[in-house]
Every structure is written in structure tokens, then in C-alpha cells.
Amino acid sequence: MSxxxxxxxxxxxxxxxxxxxxxxxxxxxxxxxxxxxxFGHLFxxxxxxxxxxxxxxxxVAGKWANPFWQVxxxxxxxxxELHGMNGLRTIINDYATKQQTxxxxxxxxxxxxxxxxxxxxxxxFTFDPCIDPSSTLExxxxx
Amino acid sequence: MSTATTEAGAAPATSTTTMTxxxxxxxxxPEVSEEQHWESxxxxxxPTDRVLDALHKVKWDxxxxxxxxxxxxxxxxGSDAMRINGKNRLACKTLLKDVNPSEPITVEPIKGLPVLKxxxxxxxxxxxxxxxxxxFLITTGNEPTRERLQSQKDRDRFDDTTKCILCAACTTSCxxxxxxxxxxxxxxxxxxxxxxxxxxxxxxxQRLEILNDQExxxxxxxxxxxxxxxxxxxxxxxxxxxxKRALIFRR
Numbered sequence: 605m606s607x608x609x610x611x612x613x614x615x616x617x618x619x620x621x622x623x624x625x626x627x628x629x630x631x632x633x634x635x636x637x638x639x640x641x642x643f644g645h646l647f648x649x650x651x652x653x654x655x656x657x658x659x660x661x662x663x664v665a666g667k668w669a670n671p672f673w674q675v676x677x678x679x680x681x682x683x684x685e686l687h688g689m690n691g692l693r694t695i696i697n698d699y700a701t702k703q704q705t706x707x708x709x710x711x712x713x714x715x716x717x718x719x720x721x722x723x724x725x726x727x728x729f730t731f732d733p734c735i736d737p738s739s740t741l742e743x744x745x746x747x
Numbered sequence: 748m749s750t751a752t753t754e755a756g757a758a759p760a761t762s763t764t765t766m767t768x769x770x771x772x773x774x775x776x777p778e779v780s781e782e783q784h785w786e787s788x789x790x791x792x793x794p795t796d797r798v799l800d801a802l803h804k805v806k807w808d809x810x811x812x813x814x815x816x817x818x819x820x821x822x823x824x825g826s827d828a829m830r831i832n833g834k835n836r837l838a839c840k841t842l843l844k845d846v847n848p849s850e851p852i853t854v855e856p857i858k859g860l861p862v863l864k865x866x867x868x869x870x871x872x873x874x875x876x877x878x879x880x881x882x883f884l885i886t887t888g889n890e891p892t893r894e895r896l897q898s899q900k901d902r903d904r905f906d907d908t909t910k911c912i913l914c915a916a917c918t919t920s921c922x923x924x925x926x927x928x929x930x931x932x933x934x935x936x937x938x939x940x941x942x943x944x945x946x947x948x949x950x951x952x953q954r955l956e957i958l959n960d961q962e963x964x965x966x967x968x969x970x971x972x973x974x975x976x977x978x979x980x981x982x983x984x985x986x987x988x989x990x991k992r993a994l995i996f997r998r
Contacts, residue, residue, distance in 0.1 A: 620956055624965035625994055697966070701927050 627690050634683040641680045662741055665733035674728055681724040689717040768792050768843055769851040770801050772813065775862050783862070786810075787851060794844035798831055798852065802838060815866035822978060825914030829866050830855040835916040835976040857919035873915045876931045880939035880957055885950030901946040908941040908986050910979040917973035917983050929962045933973035933983045936964055940986040943993060955994055964990050 650656050667673040692713050700706045734744035768790055775783040790804040799820055806813045815838075817827040822840040829838055831854055832846050838854070846852050860868040886895075911934065918924050918932035939958055942948045958964045964987055973983035 620959070621961075622959065624961055624963065625959055628965045628991070629995065698923055698926055698968075 631687060631690060634687045638680070638683050638687060641676065641683065645676070645680060662733075665731070665741060668728065668731045669733065678725065678728050681728070682721065685717055685720050685724070689713060764793050765791050766794065766848060768801055768848045770798075770805060771851040771853045772802075772805070772865070773853070773855040774813070774865050775856075776812070776864055785853075792843055792848075794842070794848065796843050797839055798836075798841045798843060798846065798854065799827060799838040801843060801852070802854070813866075814864045823912060825912030825978075828857055828914040828916040828919070828978070830857055830919075835920045837914060837916070837978040840978050857915055859919045859921070859925045860915070868915075868919075870915060873918055873932065873934065874913075876918070876935040877913065877938050880931070880935050880954055881950060882938040882942065884942065884945070884948055885953070886947070887949055895947045897946055904946070905941050905944040907981050908937045908944075910981050911937050911941070912979060914978060916976040916978055917981075920972040920976035922970060922972065923966050923968060930966045931958065931960075931962055931964075933967075933987060936967075936987050936990055937981060937983055940990055943990060951993075952997075955990070955997060958990055959994055964994065967991075 696709045733741055769787050771785055771787045773783050774786045788805045788809050790801050792801050818824040820839045822837055827838040831841055856862045856866045856868050862868050918934045921933055923930045924932045939954045943951050943954050967987045969984055971984050977983055
């Protein structure tokens, strides 16, 4: 049996990149922010006022008429989606050993995240409370 | 004086303490079969014997074909790291009485490195990762005529990671290292930490840049397997987190 071939030491990274560092920091920061955003969201929707019984189309319409809640929900959408996406990217890197499996899983992941982000953002900004012509909502009657 | 010595001398090494221990070893011989298989051996041993002693008894008295690495047999050279009862340990630092000898004691090669024969693994990928963090002093300027002096405080900063004996117990206990051998692994980061936090060294930026790589410290999931496995008691996970912190607060 011949002596095992000794591989050359790992090559240095082609160019310096702080990508992994930044994603690591993002996971921590978005995690903390999401705690506030999600629990704030749950508290306002489920506990304040009439609580869960207040939730209907009008309730959501009323919330999204306010830029504050638009920004809140937008931040929640983007942070949660990117946080989850990066978490899954990490898991794919950890558990998928074949390059091809990695590639396809990640493609699927980025594609789904893209759809959710675009669709969610679109809804938050273009939401029309008076989409139903016979709407009895106060905002629609004023018109 | 004489009575004391005779009494003390007579007490230990009696046959009453010996016991029969079953050692279950994951055997592999590529010249016979590509499959690993378990084989059990019964040896007579004292509770205070080490797992390495039991392996010696198997090799010397029962089956001479058993292959394993060991050199100093006193926990310094780091050649006999193996997976004993599912945990990475040094066979020469593990007493039989501490690994529940009433049940069969399982002994496997360390995980994540290619097995060559029985308990011997190819350490080359492990050493390649170590080499890539440049584990040597990097300086500029003229060499001092005498030693490079350092304060006690500066020395203490990296004292923990100087204890590493390169046994690979930490790296091969890391689940991220198991799935693909691309991650540098805890030991390489420990080796880098030893120089990154050395006040005399000037290669800190290069080493940090290497560990900032996609396969570097950011793949650590802080599962603490490495800290638990280290036979030298190095706080490996802490060292990895310190490198992360150094990267974040750099410049």
C-alpha cells in the first residue's frame, strides 16, 4: 500500500468578505427586534380593547390606514422572512453535503423568500379597504 | 515506619478488586472487508485501570491485530483520542470505573475523519485545517537579541489555548465538522486563538481574515461538544466566541 497523498493546505479565501460576519450579526439584531415587533403585534391585536373579537376586515383595514402600522408590519415581514431564510440557509449548509443538493435547496429557498417578500410588501402598500364597492366601512363612505 | 509501609504495601493490588470488563470495539480492516463491525472482548482489569490498559490487554493477550494509536500513554501526546461510550476522550486518561464497567464499554474511532484501520484515523484533514491558520509566530522588524518579553497579564490572555495537544477530540466531536469536513473545526480555531491573542504576534489580521471565511468561526453553533470533549479542559467554545468578538470589534 502506498503512502497516503498529502493534500496541500487550504487555499486562502480569494477575497476578503464580511458576508458571514454580517449575516451572523443580522441574526442577533433581527432576533431582538422581532421579539419586540411580534409580541407588540400580538399584544395590540389580541389583548388591547375587545381583544381577539375585534379582529375582522375592518380592523386590519383600520390598522393599515395608519403609516405607523404599515411600517411595523413591513419591518416584521422583512425581518422575519430574512431571519428565517438565513436560518434555513445555515441549516442547508450544515446538513446538505452534496453541492447539487445545496444548490437546489437554496434556489428553492431564495425563490420562496422572494415571493413572500414581494407579495407581502405589495399588499401592505397597495391595500385598498374599499375594494368591495358595497363596503360599509367609514373610510369608504366618506368618499 | 516499617509497619506503616508493610500495611500500606499489602493493601492494594489484591485480587478482590479485579473485575471482568467487556470491551466492545468497532473494528475495521479494509484488506478483509469494507464494513466496520463490532467485536467484544472480555478482559480482567482493576477499576482504576485505564481504557488504554484494557485495549493493551486485548492487543497483547487476545487479538494482536487490533490497531490503535498511543504514544506517551499519559495524556500529553494526544494520540489516543477515541470515542469511548459515545464520548470523545483520551483512552489513557479515562479510568474504567468512570465509564460504567458493569456494562460493555464501547470504543470507536473518532468521527468525521477517514478510518484507516480499527481505531486509527487519517489525521491529515485535521492537520491541514490547523496549518491553514498559520500556527506559528509572525513578526516584523529585527529579531531581538534575547527573548521576546511579555507581561504576565499578556501571557494569561491566551494561556488556556496553549494547552492544546492536537488530539482532535474537539474537532471530531463537532456536528458541523461531521457533516462536511470543510469547517475549520474547533481545534484550528483554538490554534489560531493562541496567536491572535498573543501580544508578541503580528499576524492577527491575517488569521482573523482566514477565520472570517465561509468555513470559519461563523459556522460554530455553540453546541459546546468541543468544550465537553477536550481532555485538557480548554474552554474551546469560549475561545471560538472570543475570535468572533475580535472579528466584530476589529478596526
